[in-house]
Amino acid sequence: MGKEIERKFLVRDNSYKKVCSGKLYKQGYLNSNPERTVRVRIVDNKGFLTIKDKGTGFTRSEFEYEIPYTDAEEILKNICEKPFIEKTRYIYNYMGYTWEIDEFHGENEGLVVAEIELDNENDTFSLPEWIGEEVTTNYKYFNSYLKNNPFKNWDK
Template sequence: MGIEIERKFKVKDTSFLKGLKGISIKQGYLYIGDKSVSRVRIIENKKAYLTVKGRTGDISRLEFEYEIPLKDGIELLENVCLKPLIEKVRYKLPVGNHVWEIDVFEGENKGLIIAEIELESEDEEFEKPDWAGEDVSNDERYYNYSLVKFPYSVWDKKG
């Protein structure tokens, strides 16, 4: 059993991404419930994973992840997962003692850019880079499973 403790931030400036190499991720959700979600993720069209996450706190979740055959992952994404699929390019960038993951969304969620940092505890201190804006860790709209049900492309961008 693993616990994921993660903070999410909007990204206000992407100039720091120039020259960095990202990895492509495609993922879909098999189940989205009140207490848990299950997803399939394919990375770089080379590896596939099945993940189950359950709520345990504000920014903490139980997380179980297992590598599955790529062929099975593709079949699940194409024929079983809820649509639209989540498509993004992920960049990793060390800042202080942590590695930040910056997701640049594509497809139905194009225009959304979110930075995430995994922590050891919910109250762990960390260095917040200048490009990291508003903390949206507790705003479910920014969770990937929410972006399936309500993609960024249909949000009212005025507010």
């Protein structure tokens, strides 16, 4: 069984961009219910199907499979719930850990979050200087929530 152990944080500034470049991600949901999400994602010329549960603590079940790019395009266009989530993802290596920084576009413009995947919920790690508040358990920062409740509509 696939497991994902991750922590999620807001990002205070874009200094991470000095040392890494990003890739555009486009994703749509076949099911955006937080209890069990099913999404299709396109990155570069690859397609992916991902299934996740709500999980407990910092751990969720996650199953991800590469699918043909043309299938992913067709599913996004004709089957997925609208609107899509579009973001640029940056990969930042820091003190033995890989951080994924997502800069959202469109209706979620202005939101930037960073995630770190861990081997164990009790792993200790250092935070880069641009990391802000932890939002791991705040459902508002789940991509499946952002789809129907875009960041631009939040009370800031």
